[in-house]
Amino acid sequence: MTSASNPLPLAIVGAGQAGARMAAALRKQGWQERILLLGEEPETPYERPPLSKEVLAKRADPLVGRIYPPDWYAEHDVELRTGCRVAALEPSARRLTLESGETLAWDTLVLATGCRARRLALPGAELEGVLTLRTAGDALALRERLRPGARLVLIGGGFIGLEVAASACSLGCDVVVLEARPQLLERALPRRIADVLTVRHRREGVELRLGVGVAGFEGEGQVRGVRLADGTLVEADAVVVGIGGQPNVELAAAAGLACEDGIRVDGTCQAGAKVFAVGDCARFDDAWSGRPVRLESWENAELAPQAAAKAILGRPEAYGGLPWFWTDQYDLNLQLLGLKQPVEQEVLRGDPDSGSFCLFGLVENRIVTAALVDAGRERRPVKQLIEARGPVDPLALADLDTPLKQLAKGR
Ligand SMILES: Cc1cc2nc3c(=O)[nH]c(=O)nc-3n(C[C@H](O)[C@H](O)[C@H](O)COP(=O)(O)OP(=O)(O)OC[C@H]3O[C@@H](n4cnc5c(N)ncnc54)[C@H](O)[C@@H]3O)c2cc1C
Known part of the structure; x- marks a missing residue:
């Protein structure tokens, strides 16, 4: 049991992954209030990565990624209120208002409001069957429609769109992916890795249409198709709009906190006096890259709360590290270290035809990005190599007979 000396609570707004981890990090680090x-x-609170993967493809429970068992919150003196939307914040009065009208006073505030799925403001967007995927409820609604033979159109060849495509394909749906850019995941992936995904999806029977614009949705009540910019109709029983996330910053912005594609926080996750923000909703001064960054990733939702807890407990430390992200499509696992950036040289390690290989991006002989295709076992040495920021020999890096562990040890 904790021994609170302050009757006013620390309030966390948003009970997703970062919100739950925030509560846990505070308790673990000794917060008694x-x-x-x-x-x-x-x-x-639950994790979202399974929603586009096993929840669809294997009909897993949408709460398979539950962060803690329901009893955990009371056991750790965390007053969890679900189904409870915060409607307004008043940082100067240290008060917030719930949608129900109830007002609550707080001593310290953490915003962990995450993202929502970006929508397309096009004719017909309100038709039934035009869906997005962010929540457990969204996953259940989508899963209902993924029957064998159902025609599913995905708008956006990003991570979520492609994971849904893979899951739907494995369930026997007819899948079409519409992507505005000429390459899948252009902002996140080097061409060679995007090509691996392109080939794999086509081999599985997904129709990938790259470089196409969408003009609107057709149907009466229920969506029946997607009208492309060139006038073509792509028939659909369901459509998933997967064009990225939009940070939930409106509460913070209305309360006068600085926002620019995310709630602006410093290098310790602090937004203002006794106000912090973590997870998908926050743009932080990143100690790794030295610039403001907003990350939509499982890892950031795990780690930022630990940094914020340190700052709240009066032991601030600079937050930020080499970003890590993964995606699973079919039986293919792709892991990315570092954010896409211009590189001078690409080094391939392993044979792409073997199904398992790494692609490194180098600047001045230093590795700045890595993509591991079915090579997750190499993640640790690769991370060490990148974090060392030292020069590597590109020939040794490409040589399968030189273990990455050995290269990393030499740092
Ligand atoms: C389908 C899917 C698959 C993903 N797969 C991967 C993956 O494979 N790898 C990876 O690294 N990342 C993945 N991610 C990203 C990862 O899940 C997110 O980065 C992570 O969930 C962010 O956590 P968060 O707590 O910041 O936001 P969220 O999990 O979105 O939680 C925010 C919570 O705040 C609540 N909220 C917002 N406003 C209010 C308010 N005013 N009052 C009360 N509550 C509010 C929201 O309802 C939500 O519950 C995936 C995401 C999705 C959607």
């Missing part, structure tokens, strides 16, 4: 965790979703 009250913690209030307010989330608008009806479920106790």
